[in-house]
Amino acid sequence: MVRIPAPAIALLALGSGGLVVTILLGITWAPDVNPSQWRAPAAYRIIFLHVPFAWTSFLAFGMLFLGSLRWYLRRTEHSWRLVQSGSDLGLLFGIGVITSGPIWGMAEWGVPWDWADLRLNTFALLTALALFIVMARRSQPDHDSTRDTIAAVGLFGFILVPITAVATTLYQKRHPGVVIIESEESGLDPAIRTVMILGFVSVTLLFIAFTIISDKLYSAEAEIESNLKALDEMKGGE
Amino acid sequence: MSYPVLRVKGATVLRGSRTVLEDIDLDVMCGEILCLTGPNGSGKSTLLETFAGLHAPRYGEVVVPLPDQESIPIRDSGGRRTPVPGLSIALQTDGACLDETVMERLKTASMVAGKSLTDEIIHAAMERWALYHRSEDRLAVLSQGLRKRVSILAAILPAMQSSEPRIILLDEPSEGLDSASRNLLHESIFSLREKGHSVVIATHDDAIIEISDRIVEISASTISVSGPDHPVDDIPFTDAIPISGAISALGRWILALEMRNPVDTVQRIVPALLALFLLRSIGLDAISDGAPSSLAFYILAPALIAILVRPALIDRLKERRSGDWWRAHLGRSIRPLSSIVGSPWILPIPLTYLSFIVLSNSSSDIDPHAYAWLWLPALSMLDIGAAATAIHMLVSGFERNTAVAASLMMAILIWPFLMLVDATTEILHQGMYFELGFDTPLGLIICSSLISASVWGAAVIIPDE
Numbered sequence: 001m002v003r004i005p006a007p008a009i010a011l012l013a014l015g016s017g018g019l020v021v022t023i024l025l026g027i028t029w030a031p032d033v034n035p036s037q038w039r040a041p042a043a044y045r046i047i048f049l050h051v052p053f054a055w056t057s058f059l060a061f062g063m064l065f066l067g068s069l070r071w072y073l074r075r076t077e078h079s080w081r082l083v084q085s086g087s088d089l090g091l092l093f094g095i096g097v098i099t100s101g102p103i104w105g106m107a108e109w110g111v112p113w114d115w116a117d118l119r120l121n122t123f124a125l126l127t128a129l130a131l132f133i134v135m136a137r138r139s140q141p142d143h144d145s146t147r148d149t150i151a152a153v154g155l156f157g158f159i160l161v162p163i164t165a166v167a168t169t170l171y172q173k174r175h176p177g178v179v180i181i182e183s184e185e186s187g188l189d190p191a192i193r194t195v196m197i198l199g200f201v202s203v204t205l206l207f208i209a210f211t212i213i214s215d216k217l218y219s220a221e222a223e224i225e226s227n228l229k230a231l232d233e234m235k236g237g238e
Numbered sequence: 239m240s241y242p243v244l245r246v247k248g249a250t251v252l253r254g255s256r257t258v259l260e261d262i263d264l265d266v267m268c269g270e271i272l273c274l275t276g277p278n279g280s281g282k283s284t285l286l287e288t289f290a291g292l293h294a295p296r297y298g299e300v301v302v303p304l305p306d307q308e309s310i311p312i313r314d315s316g317g318r319r320t321p322v323p324g325l326s327i328a329l330q331t332d333g334a335c336l337d338e339t340v341m342e343r344l345k346t347a348s349m350v351a352g353k354s355l356t357d358e359i360i361h362a363a364m365e366r367w368a369l370y371h372r373s374e375d376r377l378a379v380l381s382q383g384l385r386k387r388v389s390i391l392a393a394i395l396p397a398m399q400s401s402e403p404r405i406i407l408l409d410e411p412s413e414g415l416d417s418a419s420r421n422l423l424h425e426s427i428f429s430l431r432e433k434g435h436s437v438v439i440a441t442h443d444d445a446i447i448e449i450s451d452r453i454v455e456i457s458a459s460t461i462s463v464s465g466p467d468h469p470v471d472d473i474p475f476t477d478a479i480p481i482s483g484a485i486s487a488l489g490r491w492i493l494a495l496e497m498r499n500p501v502d503t504v505q506r507i508v509p510a511l512l513a514l515f516l517l518r519s520i521g522l523d524a525i526s527d528g529a530p531s532s533l534a535f536y537i538l539a540p541a542l543i544a545i546l547v548r549p550a551l552i553d554r555l556k557e558r559r560s561g562d563w564w565r566a567h568l569g570r571s572i573r574p575l576s577s578i579v580g581s582p583w584i585l586p587i588p589l590t591y592l593s594f595i596v597l598s599n600s601s602s603d604i605d606p607h608a609y610a611w612l613w614l615p616a617l618s619m620l621d622i623g624a625a626a627t628a629i630h631m632l633v634s635g636f637e638r639n640t641a642v643a644a645s646l647m648m649a650i651l652i653w654p655f656l657m658l659v660d661a662t663t664e665i666l667h668q669g670m671y672f673e674l675g676f677d678t679p680l681g682l683i684i685c686s687s688l689i690s691a692s693v694w695g696a697a698v699i700i701p702d703e
Contacts, residue, residue, distance in 0.1 A: 072317065075296070115656055125650050132646040139641035143254045144296065149635050153647070156632075156696045 002220040004213055011209035018202025022048050025195045043107035046100050048195050052203035053096035054123065059207055060089035061126050061158065064133070068154030071147060077222060080147060083154055085214040087133040089207065094127030129157040241471045242303050243268050243405055243436050244289055244322065249298035251288050258284045260459040261298070266436050268403050271427060273447050274440040276456035282440035283330055283409050285456060289438060290327050290407055290566040291319060305472060321569035324404040326351055328393035328411060332385050333563030335554045336378035337495050340369055343377065343392050349487035350567045351396030351404070359399060367391050367422065386414045394426050397435045404435045412443040424449060484567050485575060492579045495554055502550035506582050510544040510589055518596050534662035537593040541586040541616060542655055545623035546648060551580035552634045574698040577628040583620060590616035604666050611670035615658040618683045621690035622651050628697035650693055654686035661686070
């Protein structure tokens with residue numbers, strides 16, 4: 001049986017609890033924003049989840065990129081586990097971003113999606129790539145050649161995003177700007193900032209807990225696979 | 239003269255998760271017949287194909303030794319890849335698409351080898367191998383034995399006509415041959431050695447083993463070499479054989495196959511036309527939200543549908559390992575080249591104009607000269623097409639390529655497409671103008687092409703083919 005490390009369980013509990021408190025405070029305690037500047041002032045509260053999810057997505061995609069690069073350079077099992085965990089967590093938090101974004105967009109803009117919104121589209125693309133990698137990992141035989149192609153897709157995403165980001169930023173001049181934290185210019189309300197920081201910390205703790213658990217599970221999976229292969233050889237030799 | 243022409247150094251090769259070859263050191267010497275033997279599944283074909291650069295060693299490398307102690311890296315664990323100069327290979331399966339004719343196969347093999355052989359020479363060789371009466375037949379209609387003869391002849395013919403030493407790799411060449419063809423094969427192998435070429439053969443055939451200079455027995459992932467040890471001479475300087483012939487041969491091969499059996503064109507054009515006539519029958523007014531970009535979007539949509547379809551070239555390269563045959567001769571270049579040549583070059587411009595004719599009569603505020611410039615965004619669609627083909631080829635590299643969703647990676651192509659929609663909107667409603675800027679038709683088209691080119695580059699350059 002796989003034993004999850006106690007620190008991971010503690011982080012998981014703290015992160016989950018913090019997330020629940022963030023949601024409760026975000027709904028009940030955080031003040032309304034200026035209705036004259038927002039079409040749907042109540043909808044802003046989704047940023048307490050949306051922005052921390054975006055932050056942890058970045059961490060996960062960074063892990064995916066690092067793992068892909070290291071796999072190419074060193075071909076170690078640890079690098080591959082980074083690709084596995086990075087793509088899983090990138091998909092999880094990426095879905096959080098691209099579902100919470102359109103909910104807010106629908107309320108604020110009247111449309112769920114804006115093709116000119118750099119942040120939304122970049123995350124959609126990265127999440128699509130993470131989904132591709134997760135599906136490919138689950139469907140393909142686990143060979144070096146498969147890992148090479150998957151690692152290439154991990155690098156592919158990270159190379160493309162900055163290029164596309166630059167092009168889309170320039171292209172965005174033709175479109176209405178999309179600003180999520182509009183109140184930043186005039187300074188965040190202390191209560192909003194407090195809830196936001198709590199959300200950041202909670203989701204980051206969850207991310208760390210998931211990373212540790214994921215690494216542990218994939219290590220165990222590799223060990224089981226190795227034992228099964230040894231068993232195959234023993235059975236074959238009988 | 240006896241010197242190494244190809245070297246495997248400390249190579250460990252895995253097939254899937256199985257270690258097939260472990261820490262192998264072996265030289266192929268100039269002008270020798272080197273025989274690879276061993277039981278089924280021992281790794282004969284893997285070693286032969288490793289010489290050709292078809293398998294990346296997990297450790298070690300394959301190199302062509304050079305006189306000044308440097309060497310050309312053919313394939314190593316670090317991802318370096320170069321085609322073997324002067325190589326010809328006959329894979330165990332045909333290594334050819336079955337839509338090729340016998341004559342085409344032999345001509346293609348000659349061109350790839352950098353030899354432009356006359357029809358008379360090829361006819362004479364076919365006559366000798368009892369293939370002349372089948373010269374214009376497609377490989378698909380030939381028996382397995384006849385296809386084997388074509389495959390062997392394609393590998394040995396360029397060397398037969400070459401005075402420069404070449405390397406010929408033959409995988410189970412006598413399998414499926416009748417006794418007359420076997421005798422001819424043995425004579426040809428002998429003759430190749432006489433001409434100074436190196437022949438590496440993976441085989442169980444005792445007659446071939448008997449005429450070999452050295453025999454490599456493969457067992458339990460390791461090798462044992464038997465045969466005389468000749469003194470090794472200095473490696474002479476030779477000119478590198480260019481691969482430009484191979485590149486143009488690939489282009490001709492792709493076009494010839496598509497012209498004979500236009501599967502690619504048909505499977506692209508049918509959904510595009512269906513989409514176009516569906517749009518027409520629904521009525522543009524019914525589906526348009528009145529935005530100026532709507533018409534441009536619908537005009538370009540059929541071309542987009544056509545270029546996103548999985549290219550038939552991928553299946554042609556998968557058939558009977560013809561892609562591996564090309565990879566052995568072209569190395570890393572195969573993916574970028576085929577993703578460009580295999581793109582739908584002809585379709586976007588006529589489809590865009592057809593859509594314009596079919597859909598534009600419902601809109602009255604179109605610039606009267608717009609039609610004269612629609613080719614420009616349509617031309618840029620070709621870049622998106624090349625990027626889409628490259629993504630399809632990347633995905634096809636998976637062992638179970640039907641189990642992954644290429645469309646998830648295609649998502650990025652929506653951005654260059656939307657830029658072209660904006661460029662087309664400008665052209666349709668403002669007319670074409672030549673200012674450069676991020677909101678002018680020219681600027682948008684250039685941006686779109688750059689993004690497509692970046693996607694294409696990332697898809698063809700990074701993966702370790």
